[in-house]
Amino acid sequence: MNDKYKETTIGTEPIFQGRVISLQVDTVALPNGETAKREIVKHPGAVAVLAIHEGRMIVVEQYRKPLERSLVEIPAGKLEPGEDPLEAAKRELEEETGFRCDTLKPIFSFYTSPGFADEILHVYFAEQLVPGEVRLDEDEFLDIEFLTLEAAQQYIAEGRIRDAKTVAAVYAWQAYQLTGRI
Known part of the structure; x- marks a missing residue:
């Protein structure tokens, strides 16, 4: 990794501390010797299945x-402090859909918006699901659907699926169907 343009933090000003995120403004030394301000959203990370x-x-x-x-x-859902991403993925799958899966395979991890946030999202693949019971958070309201690949692609075209994790997951599923590898 090339860090020749590394920015060194000189100071940090906390702005907001919430349940899910915090916001800070860092003063940084730039590679050319000047200083700049960086608004940074801190996030504990998340998982998706x-x-x-x-x-x-x-x-x-x-x-x-x-x-x-x-x-x-x-x-999908956020990681709790110190929580293993694999265990969080199992938890979120069961809470939101009622399905359990003993063996989840990692597909990829990515930074959601590295220009201003440190959130990393870990995406897993699950098959051989066992039905169970949905256990939503008290402020969570959702409907569950089961989509074919063609329907998922149509949802992307219609703008019903628009978030990066789901779009990437649809294309990973398409590759899996073509190659048998995830």
Whole structure:
């Protein structure tokens, strides 16, 4: 990794501490000797699951207040402090869909918005699901759907699926169907 443009933090000003995120403004020394301000959102990280049941992808539709609209997404949630991402993925899958899976395979991890946030999202693949009971958080309201690959691609075209994790998961599922590898 090339750090020749590394910015060194000179100072940090905490701005906000919430349940999910915190916001800080860092003063940094730039490679050219000047200084600049960086607004940074700190996030504990999150998980998501591409879950396939009887040849269909399990998705949830829920209202997303920042967008003022509903989106269709793969099951996901934030990591609790110190929580193992694999265990969090199992927990979120069961809480949101009622399905359990003993063996989840990591697909990929990515930074959601590295220009201003440190959130990393770990995406897992699950098959051989066992039905159970949905256990939503008290402030969580969603509908569960089962989509074919073609329906998921249509949802992307229609803008019903628009978040990066779900779009990437649909294409990972398409690759899996073509190659047999995730």
